[in-house]
Amino acid sequence: MSVATNMLVRSRLALSRDGMQAFYRLLAAALLCAVLAALSDVFLTMNNIFNVLRQTALLFLMASGLTLVILTAGLDLSVGANIGLSACLAATIIKAVGSPMLGVATGIGCGALIGLANGILVTALRIPSFIATYGVMWILAGITYYYMAGDTIHGFPPGFRQLGSGYLFGVPMPVYVMVVFLLIGTLFAQRTVWGQQIYAIGANSIAARLSGVPVERRLILVYTVSGAMAGLASLIVLARINSAQGDIGEELTLPAIAAVLVGGTSLFGGYGTVAGTLIGALILTLVLNGMNLLQINSSWQPLVTGIIILLAVWIDTRTRRIGE
């Protein structure tokens, strides 16, 4: 068999494996929906469905940038704290200047700068990513609390709030943002050289370097993108809840990591898709939304998210071992 045919067969096999995994995950999401619809009268109301979609969009935006980081076998623990600082700064600008556009630029810019800092720590200073971003997480939390000093900034112009709570043709605005970034993310990861280089780094960074991939620059890119996406997500949160507080993103880091892992991206790098993360975000949102609808004490949420993360990584570890 020629090399070309061999590769073709292999990519077909990989495709069908990806396809099956996506199918199983969608099946899980459908089952969750069926169970929730049976258990709760509220679940299938238009209001709640929009709620689920908005929450999924928010989680997906955070998790999509994080997916790229995890594809390189890294981790970004600072996304939640990033949302906190980006949201507070964007809120300040919107209130002070009155320009939503400038606020949007501030949020995304602040997020991207934080991501850039992460990228530099990981590449130039060679600090392991989970430690570097963990340190940055605490630095950001400290700065945000110090800056806000317990205050709340609230009441934004209606134009800005459209971004989080508005509708277009009867569909919530964040859903459009989600679809746009799903397309961009998928095209970038699957169809561009840079995207493929990111997979290569995750699969084997030494081999990638020897093949001429500029590993450092691509890593800085993925951390910056992850930061920028957290900045974007912070604007959606801000526009939706119409107020900014220091602890705004605190509870979002664990669900975002869980969404990536449940979406089938391997923590060990090189395997996974942005589209998978969307399914992961949907599943996680359904679980958390379902717990709310069934009036389960919200204290269960970190516990359940923790267990979901452990289960997802355990399955990932087992799959890898079988693969080897």
Next chain:
Amino acid sequence: MNARSLALQAMSIARVPGVAIVLVVLCATFGLTSPGFATPANIANILTQSTILLLLALPMTVIIMTEGLDLSMGAVLTFASIVFAVTVLTTGSPVLAFLAALTVGFCFGLWNGVLIAVLDIPPFITTLGTLGIAQGLSLLVTDGQSVVGIPHSIQSIYSGTVAGIPLPVIIAALAYCGTHTLLYHTRFGTYVFALGGNREALKVAGISVRGLLIRTYVFGGLMVGFAALLMTARLNSAHPTAGIGMEFDAIAAVAVGGTSFERGNGWLLGTLLGVIAVGVLRNGLNLLAVQSSAQVACIGALVIIALFIDGLRAEP
């Protein structure tokens, strides 16, 4: 003296400047800027306040030496403290409560160890998941409220003295000596050093790496149980957010103390100095009336600097 211990000592001496310089710089800065800093009462205060951190940083050093990490320590500490408080309130027995806190620490340590060693889940993600679980349990048990009304006798564990030395300092000193013996004078410690250096070699030598890792995390859990006793006594209550982020101070102390995150060589005395450095930093910033939120950012910066230096050392 054999070659290995000689090499170890040489490495230790090479590290003295790093953490010592940090400590001297911090002390000099605060000594000059705030008049209340260099008083005997304040120094005793720093030492007493550092004890809880030391109880966490000692096992954290051992864990990091195995190329692991425990992000769940703060959350488990919180939960153990809550279990301690609830048990002492329901049974009235401090001994039973202490045993309960130790059991909580033991169980979480075992859980982390099994997940990491047997199921092969990376330590940082395992303990991140455990963090969520322990935090959720704390919130569930307390419903977000403080547990108050603990008998005042418990408080004396933290505020009491024996022969003029604060009781927590004695407990911390015992813990330090115990960990030192464990690390430098037992087979377990030798294996820990070997594990961080070369895991494969240890496996080939027929040593159970799994058992070693599980014991390391169980040791961490037990120390967290002791720390829970001190923390509850100090606050005279238990609160579902009391210990959150404590693992970060512990990681900071270990990093400042010169234990490497990637090459698995650790230095226990460095951790002790690192704990004091973090304690001095917090105390000094307190005296300068810097908010605790800004203190966290300073400690974060300290960690990044320490890791940067660690990275520089790795270069040759």
